[in-house]
Structures are given as C-alpha cells and as structure tokens.
Amino acid sequence: MPARERWTAALAGLCLTLLPAVLPAQNGGLVPPGLAQQTTQPKPAQAKPAQSKTVLRIGAIPDQNPEKLNRLYGLVADELGRQLGVKVSYVPVTDYAAAVSAFRTGNLDLVWFGGLTGVQASLQKPGAQMIAQRDIDAQFYxxxxxxxxxxxxxxxxxxxxxxxxxxxxxxxxxxxxxxxxxxxxxxxxxxxxxxxxxxxxxxxxxxxxxxxxxxxxxxxxxxxxxxxxxxxxxxxxxxxxxxxxxxxxTPSYPDYLWLGQPNLDQRFGKGFTAKLRAAIVSWRPSDAEQKRILELFGAQQFTSVKAGEYKKIEQVGRQIGKIR
Structure with missing residues (x-):
C-alpha cells in the first residue's frame, strides 16, 4: 500500500478510536467512553415515603343501642372534620370501662363520658381537658x-x-x-x-x-x-x-361531658383544643346537619364546662367504691 494511503487509513482509525471520548453529555460536559448510552436514560423517580395523616379518634360510653350510637357519632365525626379540617374517626367501645381505659392509654382523643366515667378518666389522665357539656347536663336527672x-x-x-x-x-x-x-x-x-x-x-x-x-x-x-x-x-x-x-x-346533678386528651395541641397544632371547644359549642338547630346531631343528643346546644361541678360526682363515686 502506498505511504499516502497507509497514513490516511491510520488517521481514520484514530478518529474512530477517539470518537466516544468527545460525545456531549446531557449536562454540557463530556462523558467517559462506554457511558454515553447510560447517561441519556432518565433515572427512575424515587417514591416519596407516605405521610401518615393525624386522625382525631372520638369515642363514647355505650349507654344506648349501637345502631343509634353509630348514627350519632358518625354525624359528629363528619361535622368536626368539616369544621376543624382534620380527619375524624369514631371508634366504638364495648362497655363503660373500655371507654375509660382507651382514654387512659391514649387510644381515644375525645370521648363523650357520663359524669362518673368522665371523672374516672380525668383522674387517670392528668391534664385531661373538659371540653363541653350539653345545656341539659349542668342539671341532669x-x-x-x-x-x-x-x-x-x-x-x-x-x-x-x-x-x-x-x-x-x-x-x-x-x-x-x-x-x-x-x-x-x-x-x-x-x-x-x-x-x-x-x-x-x-x-x-x-x-x-x-x-x-x-x-x-x-x-x-x-x-x-x-x-x-x-x-x-x-x-x-x-x-x-x-x-x-x-x-x-331525682334531684338534679351534673352529668355528661366531652373530655379531651391533654396533648391535642401538640398533635394537631397550637390552639387546637380551643378550636375544638369552639366548634362543639357553636352547633345550632339552624344548621341542618348540626340540628340532627343536637336532636340525637336531646339538647338545644352545647356549653362550656365548670369542672368544679363534678366534685360532687367524685365524692359519691368514692362513697360507693367506684373511685378509689
């Protein structure tokens, strides 16, 4: 082969050898030989970890038939969820003692208690908040x-x-x-x-x-x-x-009340307990959904609670051995 043809062939081979080293990368730089194909493929997106949504778990002593309780507290959960902007779930319990136990262990955040169970739960969970009572509960019979x-x-x-x-x-x-x-x-x-x-x-x-x-x-x-x-x-x-x-x-005495956990503000944000109280106390018969709730509760509205009124319940509870 003439010298000129050998030089031309050698130059062409050298260009083929160096070509991969000068391919442009997606970022405008150079990529090493053998990686050009890989860098042109998009990386699979990393799945973001699912974030658990904090749920306000409500409960109630089972003082009436389960069908009525499920209907009532389902409505309460929907209304509180709408007013407070949080997910609310009703969790049924088997008996009165189970309601107190679930509140003590933190498995229920807000519970509709009777006077005695409310006092029992308050004594077992320091810092528990008496949220509201019905208009008929300050003088109950x-x-x-x-x-x-x-x-x-x-x-x-x-x-x-x-x-x-x-x-x-x-x-x-x-x-x-x-x-x-x-x-x-x-x-x-x-x-x-x-x-x-x-x-x-x-x-x-x-x-x-x-x-x-x-x-x-x-x-x-x-x-x-x-x-x-x-x-x-x-x-x-x-x-x-x-x-x-x-x-x-009978003569009158204080009875039912909503009792909330002491850590509601920590879990749901500063001021949540006050917002919860304001929401419940705001229910009126003029609102169709709230009217259904109040009718099932047998009340016209809810009011704030005077904790001192329940001292009488505590005294009687101790007298008959239900509070020790």
Whole structure:
C-alpha cells in the first residue's frame, strides 16, 4: 500500500478510536467512553415515603343501642372534620370501662363520658381537658320506673324509695352516673341498701334502653334510668305507658361531658383544643346537619364546662367504691 494511503487509513482509525471520548453529555460536559448510552436514560423517580395523616379518634360510653350510637357519632365525626379540617374517626367501645381505659392509654382523643366515667378518666389522665357539656347536663336527672303490674305507685318524696325493698330492681351499667351512681346515692339516703332488693342484690342491665325493656317486660319490678333516654323512649313508642311508668324523679346533678386528651395541641397544632371547644359549642338547630346531631343528643346546644361541678360526682363515686 502506498505511504499516502497507509497514513490516511491510520488517521481514520484514530478518529474512530477517539470518537466516544468527545460525545456531549446531557449536562454540557463530556462523558467517559462506554457511558454515553447510560447517561441519556432518565433515572427512575424515587417514591416519596407516605405521610401518615393525624386522625382525631372520638369515642363514647355505650349507654344506648349501637345502631343509634353509630348514627350519632358518625354525624359528629363528619361535622368536626368539616369544621376543624382534620380527619375524624369514631371508634366504638364495648362497655363503660373500655371507654375509660382507651382514654387512659391514649387510644381515644375525645370521648363523650357520663359524669362518673368522665371523672374516672380525668383522674387517670392528668391534664385531661373538659371540653363541653350539653345545656341539659349542668342539671341532669334520673327517673325511677316501675312495671305497671308491680303494684308500685308514684313516690311523693325521697323517703318513699323504701317501698323498693324486697322488689326486683335493676340499674343500668355499673359505671353509669344516671343509671347507677346517683340512683344508688339517693336510695342510700332513703335507707335502702343494695342487699335489700329481691335476691339480695340488684341487676345491672348494661344500658338505659335495656333497663326500660326489662322493666317493661316484667323481668324486674323497677329500675333507674337516664331521664333523657326515658323521655325519648316514650316519644318513640319503645316505652309503653300501659306497661311501664315513672314513679319518681331525682334531684338534679351534673352529668355528661366531652373530655379531651391533654396533648391535642401538640398533635394537631397550637390552639387546637380551643378550636375544638369552639366548634362543639357553636352547633345550632339552624344548621341542618348540626340540628340532627343536637336532636340525637336531646339538647338545644352545647356549653362550656365548670369542672368544679363534678366534685360532687367524685365524692359519691368514692362513697360507693367506684373511685378509689
């Protein structure tokens, strides 16, 4: 091969060898040989870690039938979620003690308690906030009811409760303020001990609805229930006046309240507890959704709570051994 042709071939080979080293990179620089193809491919996007959304978990003592509770607190969860801009979830519990336990362990953030369970939960969780009560809770009442075939007549004064000695009698839940705590207190003031009932002990139905049904059926001669549930049962027809009747109404005492965890501001932001209280207290019958909630609660509105009013509940709770 002539010298000129050999020089031309050598020059062409050298260019082919150096070509990969001078390919432009995406960033305007140079890439090393063998990596040009890789740098032209986009890197797969890194999946961002899922962020858990803080949920406000609400609960309530199961003082009425589960169907009504699910309906009521589902509405409450929706309304609070709308007003506060947070996710709210209703978490049912099996009994009164379970509600107190779930609040103590922090598994529930906001709970609708009766007076006794509210005091129990407050004592077990220092710093717990009494958020609000209904307009009917500062002066609440229990009623004693009787089966119409029991022979029991309306009682004119508290001392008249002595006629219940020897009768088959039932309370509601063992931890109910209006279905056990205060009725037992008024009975004791009238000289009636738990051992004075037929069989040497009272029954515990578990809820106000159950107490009304048991007395109406004749399984018990008499019982004590929340006045608000009693009136609601009469309106709905679940309580039949020809079979069960009211025989005495107690003096008033403070009862139900919303109780919140002490760390709500830390979890949901500064001022959240105050916003929560303001939201609940703002509910009015003029708003369609809020009206449904208030009707199920048997109230016209919610108000702020005076914690000192519940000292009486604590005292009675200690007297009968429900608070130690």
């Amino acid at each position: 229990s009623v004693f009811i009787a089966n119409t075939r029991s022979g029991l007549k309306p009682i004119q004064n508290q001392k008249g409760l002595a006629v219940l000695k020897g009768k088959r009698f039932t309370f509601g839940s063992e931890s109910s303020t209006s279905g056990r705590l205060m009725p037992q207190y008024f009975l004791s003031q009238a000289g009636v001990k738990l051992g004075d009932f037929a069989g040497g002990a009272p029954g515990f139905s578990g809820s106000h609805d159950a107490t009304i049904a048991l007395v109406q059926s004749g399984a018990y001669d008499a019982g004590a229930v929340n006045e608000q549930v009693w009136k609601s049962s009469l309106r709905s027809g679940k309580a039949n006046r020809s079979k069960v009747t009211q025989i005495w109404r």
